[in-house]
Amino acid sequence: MHVLLIFLDGIGLGTDDPQVNPFAIADTPTLHKLAGDQRWLRGLQRIETERAIFLPTDPRLGVAGRPQSASGQAAIMTGRNVPAEIGEHYGPRPNAPIRAILDQGNLYKSLVASGQSGALLDAYPPGFFAAVDRGKRLLSSLQHAVRSAGVPIRTHEDYLAGRALSPDFIGTGWREFLGFPDAPLYTAEQSAGLMAELAREHNFSMFTTWITDEIGHRGPFEDGVKYLELFDRVMTALLDCWDLDNDLIIITSDHGNMEDLSIRQHTESDIPTVAIGAKRHEFAENFSNLTDITPGVLRVLTS
Numbered sequence: 001m002h003v004l005l006i007f008l009d010g011i012g013l014g015t016d017d018p019q020v021n022p023f024a025i026a027d028t029p030t031l032h033k034l035a036g037d038q039r040w041l042r043g044l045q046r047i048e049t050e051r052a053i054f055l056p057t058d059p060r061l062g063v064a065g066r067p068q069s070a071s072g073q074a075a076i077m078t079g080r081n082v083p084a085e086i087g088e089h090y091g092p093r094p095n096a097p098i099r100a101i102l103d104q105g106n107l108y109k110s111l112v113a114s115g116q117s118g119a120l121l122d123a124y125p126p127g128f129f130a131a132v133d134r135g136k137r138l139l140s141s142l143q144h145a146v147r148s149a150g151v152p153i154r155t156h157e158d159y160l161a162g163r164a165l166s167p168d169f170i171g172t173g174w175r176e177f178l179g180f181p182d183a184p185l186y187t188a189e190q191s192a193g194l195m196a197e198l199a200r201e202h203n204f205s206m207f208t209t210w211i212t213d214e215i216g217h218r219g220p221f222e223d224g225v226k227y228l229e230l231f232d233r234v235m236t237a238l239l240d241c242w243d244l245d246n247d248l249i250i251i252t253s254d255h256g257n258m259e260d261l262s263i264r265q266h267t268e269s270d271i272p273t274v275a276i277g278a279k280r281h282e283f284a285e286n287f288s289n290l291t292d293i294t295p296g297v298l299r300v301l302t303s
């Protein structure tokens with residue numbers, strides 16, 4: 001069985017306001033279908049459709065304040081209430097207590113220990129690794145979990161060879177911002193095909209993007225709409241080529257942000273989790289918050 005987790009940083013369920021919430025106006029028919037022909041907005045309950053379960057998810061975890069990436073992602077990766085354990089929402093990068101929690105055990109370590117393979121499908125440029133090695137930059141909690149289990153973080157060489165994905169799906173970022181004029185470009189559909197192909201090489205794969213959170217902090221609104229419409233095309237193509245009878249796709253996030261562009265900070269909104277395909281009911285058993293993701297993935301992959 002293959003599980004693909006698609007992580008969009010900083011997307012929550014916001015109000016039905018097309019002035020501030022890209023989810024309220026973007027043309028995203030496939031995303032709507034995954035929520036019973038509804039927009040991904042505040043007030044949605046758990047929705048079961050023919051091939052998916054839409055799960056409003058609590059990222060607050062009983063701790064006051066705006067949820068942050070490091071503690072939220074660590075909760076996703078460990079199944080532990082990390083904000084409660086450290087006494088606050090913390091981010092964007094993990095502090096020493098969060099790193100220690102991730103090192104004690106996480107989804108990737110559990111998979112490796114049970115003989116399953118895990119992968120991170122997105123690639124990072126040389127400057128990223130140089131800054132990490134010099135101690136100038138900390139890995140995100142997701143990346144820290146990956147590396148702590150001995151799973152490689154993919155490089156520009158992987159991206160150039162067609163063995164990794166770009167957080168913008170289409171690859172223009174590698175050409176325009178990262179200085180790789182010959183980097184491959186993809187349509188949304190081609191990117192989805194590559195994602196499926198790469199995900200089938202491992203029991204568990206994760207694709208992560210920070211772009212949604214970046215748009216949440218800086219805008220502009222149109223970029224949020226554009227990115228969601230691109231993601232919708234990716235999902236349309238992915239669902240066409242994914243083996244929904246045997247494999248599972250999960251979409252999730254760590255905290256709200258992009259659904260309210262009237263403010264630049266994170267929100268306290270619920271976030272959307274969607275489970276699509278095989279064993280989605282097993283994954284969604286008793287599901288309510290970020291700590292339920294790792295137990296759910298382990299349940300479907302080890303039962």
Ligand SMILES: [Zn+2]
Nearest residue numbers: 010069213257
């Ligand atoms: Zn953020």
